[in-house]
Amino acid sequence: MGHAERIWLLLIGLTAAGAWLAETGHSSWGLSLVVAGLIGVKGHLVIDHYMEMRTASPRFRRLLHAFVVLVPVLVLLSHGFSDVLQRLTSLG
Amino acid sequence: MSDTVISVSPLPPPVAATGRVPGNAGIWVGIFCVLVEFLLLFGVYFVAKAHHREAFLAGPDKLATVAGVTITFLLLTSGYCMVKAVETIRADRRRATLGWVLGAIVLGLGYPLVKFFEIRWNVAHGIDGEAGIFYTTYYYLTLNHLVHVSWGLLGLFWVAARTALGMYSPRDYSGLEAAAVYWHTTDVIWLVIFPFFYVLR
Numbered sequence: 001m002g003h004a005e006r007i008w009l010l011l012i013g014l015t016a017a018g019a020w021l022a023e024t025g026h027s028s029w030g031l032s033l034v035v036a037g038l039i040g041v042k043g044h045l046v047i048d049h050y051m052e053m054r055t056a057s058p059r060f061r062r063l064l065h066a067f068v069v070l071v072p073v074l075v076l077l078s079h080g081f082s083d084v085l086q087r088l089t090s091l092g
Numbered sequence: 093m094s095d096t097v098i099s100v101s102p103l104p105p106p107v108a109a110t111g112r113v114p115g116n117a118g119i120w121v122g123i124f125c126v127l128v129e130f131l132l133l134f135g136v137y138f139v140a141k142a143h144h145r146e147a148f149l150a151g152p153d154k155l156a157t158v159a160g161v162t163i164t165f166l167l168l169t170s171g172y173c174m175v176k177a178v179e180t181i182r183a184d185r186r187r188a189t190l191g192w193v194l195g196a197i198v199l200g201l202g203y204p205l206v207k208f209f210e211i212r213w214n215v216a217h218g219i220d221g222e223a224g225i226f227y228t229t230y231y232y233l234t235l236n237h238l239v240h241v242s243w244g245l246l247g248l249f250w251v252a253a254r255t256a257l258g259m260y261s262p263r264d265y266s267g268l269e270a271a272a273v274y275w276h277t278t279d280v281i282w283l284v285i286f287p288f289f290y291v292l293r
Binding site: 004019021023026031032038039057060063064075082089 | 113
């Protein structure tokens with residue numbers, strides 16, 4: 001099995017784990033943490049191995065990785081500080 | 093005592109960065125615009141969720157998870173086909189490249205097909221654009237993503253035609269690679285959208 005096949009299998013396996021969570025998960029810190037982790041790991045795999053950014057310009061690579069780091073952080077902040085976000089985005 | 097270390101990681105050892113940018117400059121302008129656009133759209137999701145906790149808690153239960161999972165499998169496998177297309181053109185196996193690009197297109201076309209049946213199922217179950225804030229946000233983000241995937245598919249059709257005409261070679265395949273990196277970008281965005289609407293509560 002080649003490198004691309006291993007990465008594909010890993011991504012499919014992680015997606016299956018996400019699907020299982022979708023059927024069984026309830027709102028909790030645990031669920032948000034796992035989802036944030038899955039977004040980060042799967043994003044990292046696609047960026048470095050599908051897009052070949054691990055051998056590309058470090059600046060481009062950092063910018064792409066920033067995306068899959070920022071979104072999981074926002075997922076966790078949204079879970080923990082929902083009321084703050086609501087206050088900050090309310091009119092009047 | 094042996095010094096041998098057995099690695100169980102499926103990933104290869106780190107490779108030194110070359111500073112190379114896959115594809116071409118134009119596609120990267122598009123890719124970063126798309127990423128910024130979706131970051132703003134994700135902002136809409138987070139704000140709507142903060143204001144309507146109950147709707148976002150119950151919303152995913154009514155959606156067909158199987159549709160979201162199938163779309164993820166289709167996109168990841170189509171992306172894999174484009175990885176192989178780039179690999180084979182580097183090895184000057186042009187017929188194989190065409191096969192992989194066509195494979196990516198067929199799997200990619202599965203996305204709008206699944207989406208069509210998903211929306212039909214949704215509407216039959218009362219989940220339309222006026223079913224509540226969660227579903228409005230869901231349609232807003234997922235249909236926006238579908239538009240970007242459609243552009244990617246058009247790019248793949250263009251690349252398939254150029255591959256069939258023998259216009260790519262191991263020395264010049266930047267157009268093929270540009271279509272591939274854009275296609276993978278739509279994967280990265282979907283990997284965020286999928287848990288937002290089908291998994292997270």
